[in-house]
Amino acid sequence: MGQSLGTLFDGNLNALGLGTSVTADEISKNFNLKDYTAVVTGGSSGLGRECARTLAKRGAHVVLAARRVDVLQDVKSLIIAETPTARVECMPLNLTNLKSVRQFAEEYKQKKMPLNILINNGGTFAKEFTPTDDGIEVMWATHVLGHYALTMLLMDKLKETAAQSGIEGRIMFTGSDAHRISYEGGINFEALTNPNLYNAYQAYGQSKTGDILLARMIGQQLKREGVNVVANSGHPGAVKTPLGQNFFEKGTTQVGYNVSKPFIKNAEQGAANLVYVAASPEIKGVSGKYFSDFKEIKPSLSAQNDELGQKVIDYCEDFMAAKLPR
Ligand SMILES: NC(=O)c1ccc[n+]([C@@H]2O[C@H](COP(=O)([O-])OP(=O)(O)OC[C@H]3O[C@@H](n4cnc5c(N)ncnc54)[C@H](O)[C@@H]3O)[C@@H](O)[C@H]2O)c1
Numbered sequence: 605m606g607q608s609l610g611t612l613f614d615g616n617l618n619a620l621g622l623g624t625s626v627t628a629d630e631i632s633k634n635f636n637l638k639d640y641t642a643v644v645t646g647g648s649s650g651l652g653r654e655c656a657r658t659l660a661k662r663g664a665h666v667v668l669a670a671r672r673v674d675v676l677q678d679v680k681s682l683i684i685a686e687t688p689t690a691r692v693e694c695m696p697l698n699l700t701n702l703k704s705v706r707q708f709a710e711e712y713k714q715k716k717m718p719l720n721i722l723i724n725n726g727g728t729f730a731k732e733f734t735p736t737d738d739g740i741e742v743m744w745a746t747h748v749l750g751h752y753a754l755t756m757l758l759m760d761k762l763k764e765t766a767a768q769s770g771i772e773g774r775i776m777f778t779g780s781d782a783h784r785i786s787y788e789g790g791i792n793f794e795a796l797t798n799p800n801l802y803n804a805y806q807a808y809g810q811s812k813t814g815d816i817l818l819a820r821m822i823g824q825q826l827k828r829e830g831v832n833v834v835a836n837s838g839h840p841g842a843v844k845t846p847l848g849q850n851f852f853e854k855g856t857t858q859v860g861y862n863v864s865k866p867f868i869k870n871a872e873q874g875a876a877n878l879v880y881v882a883a884s885p886e887i888k889g890v891s892g893k894y895f896s897d898f899k900e901i902k903p904s905l906s907a908q909n910d911e912l913g914q915k916v917i918d919y920c921e922d923f924m925a926a927k928l929p930r
Pocket residue numbers: 645646647648649650651652669670671697698699700725726727728746747778779780781839840841842843844845846847848849
């Protein structure tokens with residue numbers, strides 16, 4: 605690996621957006637979500653679990669989605685222990701397998717449930733090049749391809765719900781300021797299948813550049829269509845979760861880690877900005893933007909590049925056409 609995380613971040617902690625210690629409970633204390641239904645991917649752990657807990661506490665009907673339903677059931681029990689009136693469902697979803705993504709969307713629609721909020725959050729950090737069954741680097745497959753397919757397959761449901769309820773639909777992609785560490789040009793499509801080009805941090809960074817670009821492109825498209833649905837992305841900060849620990853504690857130099865450790869958020873703090881982007885009335889009508897600590901900020905130049913964004917969309921569309929034949 606060329607540059608270690610510590611080399612990249614030492615003396616540049618702002619790049620991490622380490623930010624405030626406001627919790628998801630605090631930021632959402634005035635939200636009333638009793639008329640909302642939300643899907644949270646990666647709902648079995650870390651930030652997804654915390655987003656789900658908070659939305660359910662504010663009255664939303666929450667659908668937890670991840671690979672292991674037994675783990676999701678445990679999360680559901682925890683949520684109900686805190687909020688006995690919480691409405692929570694668990695549905696299996698493997699983001700690296702588009703057939704699983706389609707099955708999730710079809711089963712969701714069969715349940716005839718509305719959908720107001722889609723939180724595209726599930727994720728992973730792979731130290732070594734790890735191809736999926738389709739041969740694609742696993743972080744790109746999970747963060748970008750899986751979430752693009754999920755969003756497109758649920759888009760009619762989001763639009764229909766918004767039209768019928770009059771409530772603005774929200775799509776929230778969990779981005780990361782680590783997107784600023786990426787391959788030259790923001791995204792190297794060849795590196796998605798070539799292990800010789802692999803650098804774990806650049807590969808993670810380009811997958812998050814992909815997420816921010818998806819929110820931008822989809823958000824802009826929804827605005828052009830004039831529908832009552834928006835898409836944005838949010839940076840949670842550097843957060844102590846299984847993924848975060850893998851990313852930080854093992855990846856950084858001792859100096860970098862020691863400097864950053866006091867600023868690392870817990871999941872309640874990390875989820876705050878994600879819950880804000882997904883549900884705050886303050887940002888009604890905002891679409892295609894990137895948020896950190898409850899403020900819109902500019903992502904990298906690559907993540908503001910519509911031409912690159914269109915390439916990501918085209919890549920995802922081609923992949924879906926190849927992997928999801930009817
Ligand atoms: N922790 C951080 O410091 C940090 C910082 C910025 C962004 N993020 C992003 O936050 C998101 C959540 O990560 P986290 O820190 O809560 O990590 P986590 O390890 O606690 O949770 C990851 C979740 O994603 C799910 N997941 C992984 N692969 C999946 C797949 N193929 N299909 C379905 N679900 C899958 C896991 O089951 C788990 O529920 C990720 O997108 C991550 O990139 C995290």
